[in-house]
Amino acid sequence: MKLAYQYKLQPTYLQRCRINKWLDMLRLQYNYLLADRFDWWEMNRCPVNACPLICSITQPREKPEYYGQKRSLVSLKKEREWYADIHADVLQDMVKRVDLAFKRFIKGDSKGKRSGKPRFKGKNRYRTYGYSRVKPDCIQGNRITLPKLGEVKLIQHRPIPDGFTIKRALITKKADGFYVTLTLEDKSVPDAPTIDIQPTETNSIGVDAGLEYFIACSDGDTKEPPRFYRQSEEKLGRLQAKRELKPKGSTSRRKLNERIAKLHQKIARQRKQWHFELAGELVNKADVIFIEDLKIVNLIRRNKPKQTEDGTFLANGQAAKSGLNKSFADAGIAGFLNEILPDKAAKAGRQIIKVNPAGTSQYCANCLNEVPKELSDRWHSCPHCGVQMPRDVNSGILIKKVGLGVRLTIKRESRKGRRSLRFSPELRQAQLPRSRRANL
Known part of the structure; x- marks a missing residue:
């Protein structure tokens, strides 16, 4: 090791x-x-x-x-x-x-x-x-x-x-x-210790990562992102504006560059320290942690340009998305999910399992019926069973269920594009009334 x-x-x-x-x-x-x-x-x-x-x-x-x-x-x-x-x-x-x-x-x-x-x-x-x-x-x-x-x-x-x-x-x-x-x-310690833990309802937890709540667990616990960069953004802007007034190559400009670099270093260290403390809390909660297999690179990708027939560029929403991309970078979700949390879990003998993120925000975690939402909809209100909770907490519960074997698959029924939700046999049996379930 x-x-x-x-x-x-x-x-x-x-x-x-x-x-x-x-x-x-x-x-x-x-x-x-x-x-x-x-x-x-x-x-x-x-x-x-x-x-x-x-x-x-x-x-x-x-x-x-x-x-x-x-x-x-x-x-x-x-x-x-x-x-x-x-x-x-x-x-x-x-x-x-x-x-x-x-x-x-x-x-x-x-x-x-x-x-x-x-x-x-x-x-x-x-x-x-x-x-x-x-x-x-x-x-x-x-x-x-x-x-x-x-x-x-x-x-x-x-x-x-x-x-x-x-x-x-x-x-x-x-x-x-x-x-x-x-x-x-240390050659006596294996590089990648084999961790084989059978996930159950009691020893596992589902974690949804986002920006409104940095993590939302299936047990209802949430953590808001501290936004370290946003807190220091005003001070950083003042230093950068002052630096641009200094001539290039001057001692005053070099000293301002050193102050700016130290401020960036402080922000990065604050974020990293908070990530390690949060990973320690999650590791102490459960033996198995289910997380989404997110591709953060795709989330922060620039919008494609839109052009008319005469070549004029139209608004494509990139100006609004730039603020969202900055928030993603400030939160550091990719580094937390892909590096810090797996490393912390491996050293503690815990297991990290990544699940398919498809549909984990568009269905009800209680009745498993489809509840479509836009990105701006931050509250989950199911019209079928009446459950209401924060959207991210609902996703955390659903991530845990998917990790435990519940399959959410969407299949087209007709040429018109209508969709229906298909469940595994175990899940379909769980949705039946108790009287019918006992006869099976």
């Missing part, structure tokens, strides 16, 4: 200057190697007899790859002697980052999802470098020993767990200083 622990560093003035110098030199070499990859890709990505007309004729050369660019570091240190000051593992880690970024652009990751075209790193945009190997006993007291940096003071707010060994270290420059992220490994 691997863990990542992050501690804040308190380097001396000379150590800070050396780290900043390393980051700047690594950024320049990163851009050079990335440009070499782009140059080959543009000139040699297709056979000579199939080159497009817009492609210039160039001498074919060997494709840049990871090991070839690693071997170029030897000549780099001879031609530019100042690069010999950087540790060899740090330089090799930079080459690995170039290779990873370009492979994700060309081939995609392990799931086949491709990333966008890698960008060149501007000044102060290369903030992390890594040591692929560090000594297991590099931490002694409140100091950590890093190659070519020596002993650096750190704030060890929590001890290293017993049985875990330090394998790797990353140095990151943030708005409020430098941090070290340690990769800890």
Whole structure:
């Protein structure tokens, strides 16, 4: 099992200057190697007899790859002697980052999802470098020993767990200083422990995520989103307006940029801390947690433009949706459902089950009849059984029922497009009167 622990560093003035110098030199070499990859890709990505007309004729050369660019570091240190000051593992880690970024652009990751075209790193945009190997006993007291940096003071707010060994270290420059992220490994603990819990009515809970209520549980408990960004938006706007009045490259503009970065960092930390506390509360409630398999990327996608026959653009509602997208980003629903809650549940021995979100807001959780609602309708009022409750709480109850085996399927009955709700045999039996249910 691997863990990542992050501690804040308190380097001396000379150590800070050396780290900043390393980051700047690594950024320049990163851009050079990335440009070499782009140059080959543009000139040699297709056979000579199939080159497009817009492609210039160039001498074919060997494709840049990871090991070839690693071997170029030897000549780099001879031609530019100042690069010999950087540790060899740090330089090799930079080459690995170039290779990873370009492979994700060309081939995609392990799931086949491709990333966008890698960008060149501007000044102060290369903030992390890594040591692929560090000594297991590099931490002694409140100091950590890093190659070519020596002993650096750190704030060890929590001890290293017993049985875990330090394998790797990353140095990151943030708005409020430098941090070290340690990769800890314990081979005796499995990476993904198998959690097999049979969900029942008593040991499970359904959770619906949204913006009016960040979560609405099937037991009626709700939590409103704290809106940390909205609370600091006015202060952030004042700082940004003041920054635009300062000349570019001036000391006053740089200091305002630092204040803006620290404010963004504070907002992100507040949100993350609240997410972890909320995940702990949910984990303590039940052994099995049912959540929707939401695609937040689709929810915040821009509206398609609308045009008339003469090419005039019509209103498509994007101006109103931009505020909704900002609220989604402020709430951080995707990070909570896909990263923080599953990680917290796995460490506590709980199980997270994602269910199909189709129909979880359009039916009554009590009688399971269809109750259509618009997005602006935030109250559930069933005309069939008379149940009334908040829309999100109704969805939370329905998510739990779907997770426990209730199937909500919609099938077209006729050519006119009429729809009917089909239930599983168990659910159909549950809807029958008790007198008829006993005869089955």
